Amino acid sequence: MKAVRFHQYGDPDVLRYEDAEQPVPSAGQVRVRVAATSFNPVDANIRAGFMQGPIPVTLPHTPGIDVAGTVDALGEGVTGIQVGDQVIGFLPMEGPGAAAEYVLAPAEALTPAPKSVALSDAAALPLVGLTAWQALFEQAKLTTGQRVLINGAGGAVGGYAVQLAKQAGAFVIATAGPRSSRRVTAAGADEVIDHTTADVVAAVSRPVDVVLNLAPVEPAQLDALLGLIRPGGVLVNTTVWMPAPTDEERGVCGIDLFVRSDAEQLSHLAELIDGGELRIEVARRVPLAELPALHADAAAGALPSGKVVVTPGA
DSSP: OEEEEESSOSSGGGEEEEEOOOOOOOTTEEEEEEEEEEOOHHHHHHHHTTTTTTSOOOSSBOOOOEEEEEEEEEOTTOOSOOTTOEEEEEOOTTSOOSSBSEEEEEGGGEEEOOSSSOTGGGGGSHHHHHHHHIIIIIISOOOTTOEEEEETTTSHHHHHHHHHHHHTTOEEEEEEOTTTHHHHHHHTOSEEEETTTSOHHHHOOSOEEEEEEOSOOOHHHHHHHHTTEEEEEEEEEOOTTSOOOOBTTTTBEEEEOOOOOOHHHHHHHHHHHHTTSSOOOEEEEEEGGGHHHHHHHHHTTOOOSSEEEEESOO
16 A cells, blocks of 8 residues: 655655555454545654654654544454444554555544545544544533633634634634634634734733633743633643643633544534534645645645645545
């Protein structure tokens, strides 16, 4: 089979489009014929060697944490999944990824793919959708009538976060640049702040219950966002290299989010898509052979706003 792998850590040019042995599922595993994976910034950090402590991988390593595809073979003891099922999943970060024609996945990580979108486009959902869901509802406990500020709403996680928060009945304030402000508004944001021209803290006129920070801001900027939160509120931060601040005097809790695979939550997100309550947006589609160039575009800051899916086919 064809796969993209790197045999040593480094810049995007360490990625090779090459032949690899087709994997065979062990007990509890499923082999998936890949329809698509997607690009996530953590893929580049793993490739560059920045994540060797928290995410140790075996070289050569195939990136691609998200997968959408068709079940091709079952390992011993797998139940509830059949060959031919169309599935999506968030793969273990330390294992071989889905930037290949076939990938192995733990059976418990997979859930039926949404039926109302192309299977390959469904690869744009797992990691970013789960990040948004876990941040808003597991960590922040967002409820109807609350006010939430989503800082960095123009990215892929932000697009889902705006939709989910609005669907939950929250008042959504989002920060986005000129390239993505229209898309953020279409996702349901009640207010959009252009962070390239306005001071975000000054632009928020009333306290919020929740701040979800998705942007790589400076620590001083993150501290300033804390002051926008009402007593007893929550700041959830996804930029894991910078700890979330806490204001103990006012009872404002800072939480660092480390997203995890959860097939039940992912199944719920797929149901929302099929029910027309959540939209998948794909900014760009590229063939697997162009994944090294895609990593180079990411390193140069040249990716489009939104999610890029990568398909083994032409």
